[in-house]
Amino acid sequence: MYIATLLTNPDEPHLTDHAVAAQRDAWQGGDIAWLSPGEAAEFPVPDLPDDRWSAWETWQRRGVDLVIQPAGGRRKAMLIADMDSTMIGQECIDELADEAGVGAHVAGITARAMNGELDFEQALTARVALLKGLDESVIDRVLNTRITLAPGGRELVATMKAMGGYTVLVSGGFTAFTRQVGRWLGFDETHANILLAEDGRLTGEVAHPILGREAKIETLARVTRHLDISEADAIAVGDGANDLGMLGRAGTGVALHAKPTVAAQSDIRINHGDLSALLFIQGYRRDEFAG
Numbered sequence: 001m002y003i004a005t006l007l008t009n010p011d012e013p014h015l016t017d018h019a020v021a022a023q024r025d026a027w028q029g030g031d032i033a034w035l036s037p038g039e040a041a042e043f044p045v046p047d048l049p050d051d052r053w054s055a056w057e058t059w060q061r062r063g064v065d066l067v068i069q070p071a072g073g074r075r076k077a078m079l080i081a082d083m084d085s086t087m088i089g090q091e092c093i094d095e096l097a098d099e100a101g102v103g104a105h106v107a108g109i110t111a112r113a114m115n116g117e118l119d120f121e122q123a124l125t126a127r128v129a130l131l132k133g134l135d136e137s138v139i140d141r142v143l144n145t146r147i148t149l150a151p152g153g154r155e156l157v158a159t160m161k162a163m164g165g166y167t168v169l170v171s172g173g174f175t176a177f178t179r180q181v182g183r184w185l186g187f188d189e190t191h192a193n194i195l196l197a198e199d200g201r202l203t204g205e206v207a208h209p210i211l212g213r214e215a216k217i218e219t220l221a222r223v224t225r226h227l228d229i230s231e232a233d234a235i236a237v238g239d240g241a242n243d244l245g246m247l248g249r250a251g252t253g254v255a256l257h258a259k260p261t262v263a264a265q266s267d268i269r270i271n272h273g274d275l276s277a278l279l280f281i282q283g284y285r286r287d288e289f290a291g
Contacts, residue, residue: 001071004029005042007273007280008064010151013038015064023055036286040273044071056269065272067281073251075282077229079160080220080246082238083171083178083192085114086256087185087275089148092177093127099138102130115259116241120172120212125205128195132204136197139176147177149184152275157185158291159279166227170219172212172242191219213242220246237278238262254278 004027008015013036020032020041030044045068049055052068059066084091091114097106106127113123157167169182171192182190194207209215216238224231236243236250239258244265247253255266256275263269270277279289 002045002048002068003042003071003074003283004045005035005040005067005069005281006059006064007035007040007067007270007277008038009272010036010039010274010276012063015039015041019062023059026055035280035284039286040277040280042280042283060271063272065270065277067268067270067277069252069268069281073232075163075284076160076233076235076252077165078224078227078234079157079165079167079278080216080223080234080236080250081167081169081187082216082240082243083169083181084173085239086237086243087150087153087169088177088181089150090146092142092147092173093124093131095142095146096131096134096138097127099142100131100134106130111259114240114242114262116244116261120242121210124172124193124210124212128202128206129204131195131202134202136200136202139174139195143177143180147181149181150275152273152277152279153185154291155289156275156278156291157187159284159289161186161188162290166223168219168223170211170216170246172210172216172240174206189223191215213245216243217245217249220249235278235282237275252281254281 024043027045027049032043034041056066091110094107097103112118167187169187169190171178173192174195175192178190178192193211196203196205232251234250235252236246237254237256254268255263256270
């Protein structure tokens with residue numbers, strides 16, 4: 001048995017009973033459950049539909065995300081999340097680079113690295129080098145004036161924790177940002193790279209070993225072992241190529257507003273919903289959300 005979930009941008013809920021019922025009937029599904037009126041609905045289907053991806057494309061054109069997954073074990077005991085362009089709306093290194101006057105150049109490298117076109121470690125090293133000499137105080141300024149929390153993030157973390165889950169923020173970005181974002185959102189753990197500084201200025205270097213794709217996988221494995229749960233009990237979310245490893249290993253891997261190469265390799269793609277989609281696909285109703 002599988003569960004099909006349809007969901008929209010929470011700011012523009014436009015799902016109708018008729019449209020959801022038509023899809024349910026086409027797949028000979030069961031009773032429809034509305035998780036949030038006009039915003040999210042689900043129904044069981046006996047088998048994985050042969051026309052799954054053509055239906056997905058049709059719903060995408062209508063501004064709706066479609067997720068189909070096994071019915072069993074949907075509610076997870078752990079959340080592991082990327083930070084940049086996932087739990088926040090920005091790429092922190094791009095914002096620092098803008099302060100250093102090299103924003104456009106660094107943003108271009110970031111986009112290519114996140115799409116898997118460049119080696120992550122080499123790209124990070126090259127971008128950090130361009131920050132050499134930047135006053136360390138810029139980090140706080142960027143945090144306070146440029147960084148915004150992604151919609152649905154507070155509810156996601158709070159609800160997972162209220163239901164007994166454990167939450168981990170793991171980023172190829174920097175600890176100076178993950179620590180603060182983790183506090184804002186209530187994450188249990190945060191992990192990232194360390195920007196090096198001397199005499200109040202960035203040295204243009206990052207401490208080794210660099211946290212990238214493999215480190216995110218290792219964090220998932222380590223924390224699940226510590227919690228005495230399976231990796232299948234985790235839900236992971238990210239948008240970049242360095243997230244693909246943990247997205248593939250977790251029981252549920254969600255490509256959220258992801259880069260094209262990442263979305264192409266992910267079965268669960270959220271392009272219209274926000275982070276609250278991770279609660280809907282676990283079967284939570286909006287009136288069950290915490291935070």
